[in-house]
Amino acid sequence: MDDYSSVSRHYFHFSELGPILNSWTIPILFVAIFCFLWSDVKDMLASTILTWVVAIPIWWYFVERPKPSFGAEHFAAHLWLIILIYMVFVFIPQLLILVTRLRVMDYYWK
Numbered sequence: 598m599d600d601y602s603s604v605s606r607h608y609f610h611f612s613e614l615g616p617i618l619n620s621w622t623i624p625i626l627f628v629a630i631f632c633f634l635w636s637d638v639k640d641m642l643a644s645t646i647l648t649w650v651v652a653i654p655i656w657w658y659f660v661e662r663p664k665p666s667f668g669a670e671h672f673a674a675h676l677w678l679i680i681l682i683y684m685v686f687v688f689i690p691q692l693l694i695l696v697t698r699l700r701v702m703d704y705y706w707k
Contacts, residue, residue: 632694
């Protein structure tokens with residue numbers, strides 16, 4: 598009886614994550630498909646750098662500047678954490694998908 602309650606308790610915790618995981622399905626698929634558009638790691642690095650260089654100033658100019666809040670200060674204070682989370686959850690998986698795709702394509706092209 599104790600094993601059953603343990604299993605049902607774990608299932609309950611996973612069922613709580615269902616709506617959250619369902620909301621991330623489309624963005625995760627979009628990023629995975631987007632990884633197939635790069636032809637080399639240099640392209641991925643260039644687009645990543647371009648995104649960061651363009652996105653942050655545009656966000657500041659169009660979102661933070663018209664209605665000043667503490668968003669820019671929080672962003673600047675936590676930039677190291679944002680970059681760390683980005684590297685772990687976005688950049689490294691994209692890099693792994695791209696490298697795997699390039700290796701598979703190289704294997705089948707030879």
